[in-house]
Amino acid sequence: MGYSTEFRGELKFTTDLTAKQLGKVKSFLGQDCREHPEWNKQNLTYIDLELLDDFSGLKWDGSEKTYDLVEKVNLIIDELQKEYPEFGLTGKLMAQGEDIEDRWWLQIVNGKAIEVPIEIKGKKITCPHCGEEFILETES
Secondary structure, three states, X not given: OOOOEEEXXXXXXXXXXXXXXHHHHHOOOOOEHHHOHHHOOOOOOEOOEEEOOOOOEEEEXXXXXXXXXXXXXXXXXXXXXXXXXXXXXXXXXXXXXXXXXXXXXXXXEOOEEEEEEOOOOOEEEEOOOOOOXXXXXXXX
């Protein structure tokens, strides 16, 4: 078993992509980085992203055990910009790990994906029936 993180949100392309550019983006999605030595990212696994229904950007594909998504998004940006310097992404994904306090943003800042912590405010509560933990947030 491993640790799971779920992602919600969208990363939008900064320009409208041509069919050729979309095909290039699609060629990265679902790929195992370890099978692509040319990317020089042997420490990364599968790229757990998919195109939005309208092809305007990317979102998490719902895969279990998604790790290192910040680095994988940056891999796509870096590789696409080699051929298409105008390629970029904007937006953010909210990341929620199995631990209630493991919550952060994958955000595009200055053209690169970074991890931005989310301050968790409130009192940690454990349900007496199921043992699930949650945060009781109160108004300031």
